[in-house]
Amino acid sequence: MHRISALPTEQVQAYRAGAPDGYGNPPERAISNGAGNPCRHCLTYIPEGKEMLVLAHRPFPETQPFAETGPIYLCAEPCARHEDPDILPEALTASANYLIKGYGPDDRVVYGTGIITPQTLLHAAAANIFDRADVAYIHIRSALNNCYHARIDRA
Numbered sequence: 562m563h564r565i566s567a568l569p570t571e572q573v574q575a576y577r578a579g580a581p582d583g584y585g586n587p588p589e590r591a592i593s594n595g596a597g598n599p600c601r602h603c604l605t606y607i608p609e610g611k612e613m614l615v616l617a618h619r620p621f622p623e624t625q626p627f628a629e630t631g632p633i634y635l636c637a638e639p640c641a642r643h644e645d646p647d648i649l650p651e652a653l654t655a656s657a658n659y660l661i662k663g664y665g666p667d668d669r670v671v672y673g674t675g676i677i678t679p680q681t682l683l684h685a686a687a688a689n690i691f692d693r694a695d696v697a698y699i700h701i702r703s704a705l706n707n708c709y710h711a712r713i714d715r716a
């Protein structure tokens with residue numbers, strides 16, 4: 562089995578405290594418009610009218626050619642990290658399709674694993690990728706905008 566992992570709470574707290582983002586800038590602050598702004602920590606939509614952080618996040622431990630960095634949203638106020646492996650979080654239910662791809666223990670993409678999968682088949686598609694022994698984890702990204710959503714780890 563596997564589980565969907567949101568951003569670590571420590572990292573989110575650091576961004577809320579003004580830690581530099583993936584490009585060295587302080588997180589921007591903006592007001593959520595609701596359904597378009599999923600938080601990568603609680604994995605729900607930031608309610609319309611609530612303050613949020615907008616920043617570039619690099620979901621890899623260090624810079625290297627495959628360490629894609631891109632925009633994410635986070636609740637500006639403290640929120641509870643998504644922890645339930647058995648449910649598809651709200652933030653992954655709005656789009657019909659998601660891009661998922663496997664990464665090796667060296668944090669580089671494993672060619673041949675990337676696939677755009679219907680949201681309803683996300684877990685099955687992830688299980689197929691984890692059939693490969695050279696895959697350490699999977700990233701879930703927007704199929705249309707390539708934005709990072711969450712990571713899938715072996716349970």
Ligand SMILES: [Zn+2]
Nearest residue numbers: 600603636640
């Ligand atoms: Zn949140």
